[in-house]
Amino acid sequence: QDGLKIGMSFQEMNNPYFVSMQEALNEAAESIGAEVVVTDAAHDVAKQISDIEDMLQQGIDILLINPTDSAGVESAVTMAKAQDVVVVAVDAQANGPVDTFVGSKNRDAGYMSCKYLADELDGKGEVAILDGIPVVPILERVEGCKAAFAEYEGITLVDTQNGRQDRSVALGVVENMIQSHADLAGIFSVNDGGAMGALAAIQGSGRDIKLTSVDGAPEAVKAIADGGPFIETTAQFPRDQVRVGLAMALAQTWGARVVPKAVPIDVRVVDAENAADFAW
Amino acid sequence: MLELNGIKKSFGPVQVLHGVDLTVRGGEVHALLGENGAGKSTLMKIVSGILQPSEGTIRVDGQERTFADYDAAIEAGIGIVFQEFSLIPYLNAVDNMFLAREKRTRLGLLNRRAMRERARMILGRLGVTIPLDVPVARLSVAEQQFVEIAKALSLEARILVLDEPTATLTPDEVEHLFTVMRELRRQGVAIVFISHHLEEIFEICDRITVLRDGSFVATCAVADTDTDRLVEMMVGRRIENSFPPKPAHIPAEIVLDCEEVQLRKNGPVSSFQLRKGEILGFAGLVGSGRTETALAMLGAFPAARCRVRVDGQEMRFREPADGLAHGIGLLPESRKEQGLITSFSILQNISLNNYGKYRRNHWFIDLKAERAATADAMRNVRVKAQGPDARIDTLSGGNQQKVVIARWLNHQTKVLIFDEPTRGIDVGAKAEIYALMRQYTAQGHSIIMISSELPEVIGMSDRVCVFKGGGIVATVEGGHINSEDIMTHATTGRTQNVA
């Protein structure tokens, strides 16, 4: 085939999660001799639309889109479809005529992490949630987490603060959390970036607070393997999301007519026992 | 001591100095005279290394020198007081005087005590007491001028350039300055003195060099010349009596009735009335409150109390724009800080507050009408410039002042407050401005003229309000408008205190 061109628009790329996605994409594309164009929207929907418009100018055949916001990118998806480009949403759903959506079971991820945390606390104690940027996957994790906590009578959710998924912001926020709740026993962070900040805060305070999270980032996995307050992260599989997503797209370019509308990717608990063997 | 030969200077295509020679000896005060824009300031900037000459040589003590910057000139023993202030508004007088030549302790820290003592000593020599702890921005214009002079004196320069230092001083203060200059002369310092006040020249100077349009005219001893000859050398023609005759009769109609102004709580309360077609002088020493009274009427100074009637109607102006709407305009005392928009051309500066005159379709500026009118206004006050589109900051100080005057004469407001209108204006142009002022009042407008130049106050005013300590202590008219009466009130007048 004469130079298949794959475009992928990321919501952000200064995050190992998306960086590893990009690496997987590059490997996969290389193996089939396709050209890759990657853009970074830096959390700006308007820029993401512009990025996609620019990629369409370059004549891409497949668009993998990791939307900053599901609703906001609709016009770009529509425009891509109008040019007969195969569109696959990765990690988060996009509105509009998307061909396939490949993403983690985020609600499960939040649920599993918080259930793990509650179990480790023997079903009782004060817990807090370190929230993040309000996009659907994050909101789903929080929802799953709250559902898990609700199953334990002894668990009380005493605080929810926003660490913006940023290590240094999370550090300050969690320090304050620890100050204001003398009996805090556990924290759930919506992602590993925030969790690493929370970990530093917990270690700095010298208190015994357990921490769980979602993602499976290398740093987090290492911290869990080392033992300490960080006891679990529910790992996603960013590389597999891209691989599966690309496969779906290729299937369509080869003429497949009944590709699945959505392919949920499983998540897995990573704790001290299996951390040593886990990597994205 | 200082010898300039064939100095030429061009700014781009414009040549402003055409080969000027100047020799200044140690122990003399050498006057540099010329009309506005003749090139005096430019020449002195060259002497002090701020500008580089296009051609010509500078010799100090017989040795040829080129100064890359002011520092290099200071090294060679040259100090200058600039025509435009060069003080740092938020630093105090001491910091300003020693800026860039601070005294240090052995640790390399500031030796604040030593600098303070030295500052006090130098200011003492000038015969002024100036608060040393407040930012110079809070000082009056004259006080700032003295800080400026003290700063140059602190350099211990052997060649001292004073570019119009007396423009902002009262006679008393000028005397102080002259005493110091005589002392310096005795010590062998060479002084270049620029002033548009010819009587000062005769009082203090030994020799005179005259420039006209950037060319050297002559150098002569003060003893060998007189005012008329000097003026002729400067302007190229004779100037007759500079003050136009005063009108015999001023109608009694009152256009502006300032019933009550109290600048500060517990300060004196003053009142005055301005008649149609009159020039009302405001005389007084520096800091006597003339400027503040004028600003207070227009709402630009927060006076404790201020009641003003315009054409019999009580007014309360919150900003100068309100005053302008009722026909009162103000030409401020500091052209650079308060008068000019430096980024504007001459044309734009003149039309700044007067677009109502060049309107098309109600909303839009009629550019052609604007150009025509401003060109006229420029001609009336004889602004020397390349054209109406020249940038303001390429004009000489006096020409900048003329632009602000042109703005207001062009505006034709009912009442004009002129604060030190002829500051920095040469003798020839002064006469023209005086004539224009009379012409203006003859058209039925009125002028309040704030001035620190007694001859000007006496020669121009129909009546004079004398200020002291923040209020009017006397209003004189007719035969009482003479220097003795005014100075007596200004120095000994008693202000009324209101509980």
Add this chain to the structure above:
Amino acid sequence: MSHDATVERRFDARRLLHSPLALPLIGLIVVSVLMGFASDNFFSVSNIFNVLRQVSIVAILAVGMTFVILTGGIDLSVGAVMALAGTIAAGLMVNFGMPGWVGLLAGLGVGVVLGVFNGFLVAWGRMPAIIVTLATMGIARGLGLIYSGGYPISGIPSWISWFGVGRIGIVPVPVIAMVIVYALAWVLLQRTAFGRHVYAIGGNELAAKLSGVKTQRVKLAVYAISGVTAAIAALILTGRLMSGQPNAGVGFELDAIAAVVLGGTAIAGGRGLILGTLIGAILLGILNNGLNLMGINPYMQDVIKGLIILLAIYIGREWR
């Protein structure tokens, strides 16, 4: 004779070169040509309209920013005000079922109110613009997030998309809107007393005030104008995103400032031309588009963009 003619010609060339627009234009041409070499698609009509459409939002924000900067101020709140205006407009349509035009008017109202708020505090409150608008930025962002609960608001009437993706003939609607806004701004600045007063305040505020310019009103007006252009930008953004996005426009204020300064306007106020801003905005847009088209690593794009801006301003400093 021939000698004279040469002199005259040279003089004219200098005049042209010394126009404040010369440099931004040269920059634009140079960058365009470079991009044209680097990418085949660059000079296609469809890509040119693509670039202009992308530019339109920042370019419109930059109009208000030009007014503000000309008076010597700055408006850091434009991105946040745009986001809030869009969010409120979408919220009224979606959550309160109001007709689209009511929502749009409300968005405009948000822009005006916040602009007046800024202007009032700067002019009558005599507070530094940078800090007032920084605070307004925080407030507007917070309000947008509170109002929307952090969720984008989608489900607005589909005709709104016309403002973002529609065309008249082959010209995208946002591009037409941009041209109209610039034309109006040009008239205001160059042909009205208000415009002269804007420049005068930037040149010497005290002198302008003492000369009878109503400086406070003019300052209020420029911030209000900035609010209005932010609301117009919000309209286009909402049309493009088909939703109200409380997080949209983060950092757009910096792009708008960059466009103004690249366009030759002095950051200290008093000097500059609105057309320069347009050129500056297009220059920035071309850089973004071109670097994307060339497939440059996004991290590298930041570096290259920064260097090119520095280079442009460096060369341009003689003209200021």
Add this chain to the structure above:
Amino acid sequence: MSHDATVERRFDARRLLHSPLALPLIGLIVVSVLMGFASDNFFSVSNIFNVLRQVSIVAILAVGMTFVILTGGIDLSVGAVMALAGTIAAGLMVNFGMPGWVGLLAGLGVGVVLGVFNGFLVAWGRMPAIIVTLATMGIARGLGLIYSGGYPISGIPSWISWFGVGRIGIVPVPVIAMVIVYALAWVLLQRTAFGRHVYAIGGNELAAKLSGVKTQRVKLAVYAISGVTAAIAALILTGRLMSGQPNAGVGFELDAIAAVVLGGTAIAGGRGLILGTLIGAILLGILNNGLNLMGINPYMQDVIKGLIILLAIYIGREWR
């Protein structure tokens, strides 16, 4: 007699009130008292040190910012420079196995180099500070991301954490570092010729130059100082996060500017005190901490913070 005494007393009280530090201090006290009422924990020793430790990074960035703003400039690159310095330092330790101190020196070097880069372009290039440092911000961010590939760099020697979480006695190390930096800055600004020159340039650059101040060198120096304080902040940040974070410090430049202005320094330069900046930074930190402790909705926090900043500056405008 008694009359005189009253006058004298009144005079002194006025003097105190008119000190540029009075208002920031009053603001600090008011906000502290409010926070103390609203949250029991607020006045505990451990929370006070907690606040000061959190404040330390922005407070140290704000020192360099104060120097720059005093000259009439601005440095938008501090957050990005801090991130780059931390990333490079961590990278040398982790990826090149260099000893910790080499990494730290390299971080310092990054700060100096970028500071000098800014200063050179502003002083000798005569380019507007806002645009130079905006470009540098983009460049530094890009470089950090390129160097790290977007990954945080962890695995640095554990003793580095001392700078972030260590204590001497009961006082956290970052707090001690902050105090030292402020003390040095105070001496530089108030007790050396260099300090006078910084103020002079902000007051009237042309006049300063005419008086013989080497304005270009001084400007170079203030941006270099800003680079150095960014590098010191990076050291503490690296110690706190135990990793090099290419994304750290986004928006910190705005916090630093807010601290400087809240502290009473005129944004136009020439006036201000370094101790005011410290108070401003602590005020901001207390707001963040207090609103967190009170458990206020984070979106609402932005709004409240914005309003309080406006209020503080509004009340403070008389003092400026």
